[in-house]
Structure formats: C-alpha cells, structure tokens
Amino acid sequence: MSPVKVFGHPMSTNVARVLLCLEEVGAEYELVTVDFLAGEHSSPQHVQRNPFGKIPAFQDGELVLFESRAIAKYILRKYRTADLDLLAESSGIEESAMVDVWTEVEAQQYYPAISPVVFECIIFPVMRGAATNQIVVDESLDRLRGVLGVYEARLEKSRYLAGDSVSFADLNHFPFTFYFMATPYASLFDEFPKVKAWWEGLMARPAVQRVCKNMPTEF
C-alpha cells in the first residue's frame, strides 16, 4: 500500500495540524512540498487538488481531500484502533460531542484570539516585511486572557479539554500555540497554571516533537 500524501509545507499551521494527526496515529506518509512562499499553492497543479488554492491537500489513492480539519478527521478515522480513537467516536455520541465542542472552541474562540498575535508578531513581519500593529496585539491578548480563563476552569475539572483522555480537540491547539510561544507574549500562559501544564504535556508528546522539528522557532 503506497503511503498517503500531504501536499504542503511543514511551516504552515494548517499543514502542521495534519502532520500531527499522522504522527499521532503512526501512519506512513509522504510530504510533497508545496512552497507557498513561492506561490506554488496557486499553480494549476495544486488547484486541481484544492480548488481554493490553499495548503494542505491530501491524497489517499484515488481520494483527494482539502481543508486541514477535514483531512485530520479522515486520518483519525482511517487509523483508529480500540486504543487510539482521538475523535472518541467509538465511545458514544456524548463523548464525541465533547470532542466536537472543544474542537469548535478552538476554531471559534481560541484561534480568533491567539492568531492575530502570531500574525502581527511573526507572520506579517517575516512574510510581508510589515510592522506589528500593537493595537491589534493588545486587543487580542485581552481576548486571549479571557479565553484562557475559561480553559483554566475547564482543566481544573478534566485532564484534557474533552475529558480525561487526549483528543483531536487538544491537538488542534498545537500549531498556533507553538508559534505564539515564539512571540514576546509567551509568559501570558504563566497566569494559567493548569493551561500551562496542559500545554507542556502536549509539547512533550513524541508526535508533537517530531512535527516541531520541521517548524521554525526563530524569526
């Protein structure tokens, strides 16, 4: 069986989400580099894989998928075992609902708060040579502080976001939090000891370490 293919670049947060799922389940895969800094994601070849011209795209035999969260779920279902069900779908609809709740919290509450800090402090300066908009940073940090307060309360009740086992909901936090920790504001997490311990626990996972080593930490 030929390995599945990921089309993208390991520096991209959306690609990192997919790679982390592949590493967590121990799947064999091939990363085909699409250099988005050089505009290769807009090439006709890549647009055939993803009509929106974004990375990543994914191929498993005849099946071609795009949208990183959808790809990630496909991977977690395909390689699911009795011991490794990161969507909790075999545990019952209440358990999988908790994974969905905290996966959506990442997308709807956490990401809109943390991502502007990463964009303003790292992505825009490095990719566009733009100055950091400190007003955006400060507003986002305030918002993130509020979100992390809710997470702290949640993690006082359960070890991970969706319950006492790690799930896709936790893994989804990796890419942007990883880059946030390279901004001057990483110490915000010190205000939330349960959140900080949860993050350190995620970072210590061997799969996370394998994905990290291809992501830049200095800008």
Next chain:
Amino acid sequence: MSPVKVFGHPMSTNVARVLLCLEEVGAEYELVTVDFLAGEHSSPQHVQRNPFGKIPAFQDGELVLFESRAIAKYILRKYRTADLDLLAESSGIEESAMVDVWTEVEAQQYYPAISPVVFECIIFPVMRGAATNQIVVDESLDRLRGVLGVYEARLEKSRYLAGDSVSFADLNHFPFTFYFMATPYASLFDEFPKVKAWWEGLMARPAVQRVCKNMPTEF
C-alpha cells in the same frame, strides 16, 4: 422523554443552524429564549451553560453542550436513521470526509466572504446603528464571487456539495445565505445558475421553511 432544549434566539444564525438540524431530523424540542439583544447571554445563568457567554446552548437531560456546529452534529447523530444520516458517517469514511470537507469550506471560505456583507448591511446598522462600510462590502463581494465560482464547478459534478444527497455541509450554508438574500446584493447568485438552483432547493425544504418563519426578512 422530555424534549431537548435549545437556549437562544431564532434570529441568531448560530441558533438557526441548530434549529434547522432539529427540524430536519423531526426531533421534539423546546426553544428557551435567551434575548441576546438584551444581553441575557452574559447572565450567570447562561454562562453556566456556555462559559463563553454565547448562544446557543443545548441541553439533553444531564448533557449540556455549546458551540452550534458541535450541537448540530450531536443532534444529527442522536436522531440518525438508516434513511437520514446527514453526516454520512454510516456510509464510510470517504463519504463522511466529503461532508467534513464541504462543512469546513463553509466555515473557512464561504463564511469569511459572505458574513461581512451581512454584518455591514444588516447586523451592524440594525444592532448598533452603524453605517455600512462599503469598502468592506465590495471586497467581500469580490471574495464571495471567487468562492461561488468554485461552488458552481462543484455543483456541476454533484447535486449537493458533498455528493448526490443533501448533508450537513449544505445545511450549514442556510443561516448566512438567508440573510444575504435580504441585502441589496442577492442578485450576485444569478451569475451562478447551479448555485442558485441549489440554494432554491434548500429554501424549498420543509424544515428550512419552518425555521425561516421565525427569522426576520425586513430590516
């Protein structure tokens, strides 16, 4: 068995998403009004249900959920039958992956393009008395035109977004498209005949009609 409860307001797009799923599966439910225009979503009572103080929240016996997409999936799983599986999870991982792909496309490509038009033309003027920012509207319409071009190509190949059956991916487009059709830019859809027919097909669904009748159409 007592009916499930939705806490929210039928005017809210995120509440409408949940109500539509309940109507599609024919579930008995109770809508408990949380008047977000009066700030009731920030009340301690509601924050106990949703720690982020947003609507909707959802209750099924002891289970309390928040985040409308997570609630919607729980409903579609709970009331799933052999004939009615709007997540396609019983069809196989490739079929459910296509539902996930187009559900994510709605969230990541369609919503960011269509929602600013609705915010600028309806929500901000009505709720905040603010003027419409025409630059934002025009940029969003350009972006939406690009997205609808991809949809048109997709709907030339399959009747619905994820395949030949209606799915959660299609339903997710209802709330914002409904309000978009009340803006001065509804005719944009005329440029995309397959998309327009798909939308009219969605609007003709009895479940959609039942949800619509509690949503305002004049502003």
